[in-house]
Amino acid sequence: MSGHTLTEKILAKASGKKEVSPGEIVIARVDALFMHSPRYKFKHFEKIGGVKSVWDGDKVIVAVGHHQFLPSSQEYADAVTFVRKECKRYGIKHLYDMGTGNGHYLMLEKGHVWPGAVAVGSDSHTTAYGCIGCLASPMNFETSEVMLSGKAWFKVPPTLLVKLEGTVKRGVSARDVAQHVLGIVGADGALWHAVEFDGAYLRRLSIQQRMIFSLLTTEMGAMCGMMETDAVTLAYMEGRSRQPFEPVYRDTDARYAKVLEIDVSELEPQIAVPPQPSYTKPLADAAGKKVQQAYVGGCTGGGIEDMRMAAEVMRGRKVHPEVRLIVVPGTVAVFEQMMKEGLVEVFTSAGALITPPYCGPCQMICVGHLGEGETMIGTHPRNLPGRAAADTEIYLASPYSTAAAAVAGEITDPRQYL
């Protein structure tokens, strides 16, 4: 009998089974449920009738400030007012309101998830929390049912193991590596799979930088993107976790559907070209493309290190006169750290615009819409048709490359500014 992967072991534990195997349907207890726009789920409650409360008000987290830092319309204001009222009515204890930040960063920062936990969320990027060894998977419509039962079903996935070894060159960031992996695996290369990451390169990264990898597994079609708990994880969790936890480790003889070994040492800056996050190319292939908007932030670029990388390029330089550079801190804590380190001044004196913390103009639903025919480069996860107006183009790259494009007015190798 062979051993089990991290994903299999967490699913077995959460469903009260000795072991589980790929293909099996299991019903697992849920430790955290994340939602940003639960309005229609409360409408479901009205249709069901007689809902007394959610199963555990401490385990339901609503981040109404995720998509908008202030309501951009009457309709949104009314929706948020309704959600606040309903959270109270059903005993939901954690509501992150306008201006508090991007929900995915908040889930980690505020200790709502921990190693070995099972989390589900209505946002497709809920895979994010896998970076601390939590099994985190997106589901949307069904979160109404999870709110009532505290359980969710899963089809135990086959697992793809990605091992990242080596040391990156100067000017190449975690986003470049994650983008490279996404390009190799492809938009459905991990469909209905778990992806587990490991390797010396990965283990040297901070939790916020590891999150780029776990979060982007959604763009490969994955159910979850996992990493084992290590000293970095335990240090991050110190004083943060809302519950004592027992990390789960994979068996040394775990069985993987596929193993991918990647040496990052020779990797050059990468870029995703429209219209798929997985269309990864060397950045050099897109060099010279004019941009009108550059955006540092989003679920894969709103961490403090992302801000530092962008600031390193911007220090002493100006945003190109035909470009708008929008900087979006992931959370208030990231914003405060930026102030302490003098990064806010670097950005404002360069002519960048800093918004309050939120998810940013990754979808054009709060501010920062693209005009017809415009091109944006950003550190966010997606560039698909329908996320901005027709006849616009979105490129995805590292904070270095995004800031470099803001300076040059076109996509360019960031290393000339470092």
Next chain:
Amino acid sequence: MAATRGMAWTFGDHINTESILGSGKEENWGSAMDGVLAYYDPEFSKKVQPGDFIVAGRNFGSSSGRPAGEILRSKGVKAVICTSSAMVFYRNTWNIGLPVLQCPEILEKVQKGDELEVDVEAGTIKVLKTGEVLQAEETPWILLDIYRQGGMLGWIKSRRQEYETLEQA
């Protein structure tokens, strides 16, 4: 539930949910009803008939987890049959009460405008012009249970006594 007949609308690989239901339109469909899948086939939204089927390639419904299946159901679509479906779209759409069948050979055997007879319970797709019957992959038992109750809301109501969070009659 008996097999139903309808016409096939074909699409390629990696059709994302944003191209079905655009960002920010989740709660106010408005113009979204005219823009469903328009990026890939501008005719679809204007000419789709109640009872028609969507036939697509790999990874249908990728990207955002918004319940885009709801707008497809409102357009009259009776089932989605694809080579493979993105996970959240698949789960959402069955929970809405709209079936998604994964059938690896579907795009090789079906062209736009072909008439199909689909039996959701059996997971079979009959291509009427050739008479060939295709078998979809097995649907998780829990989703068939949910489907038989008309979707998640009906399923919850039918098992009301299992929820401590609900008032009991």
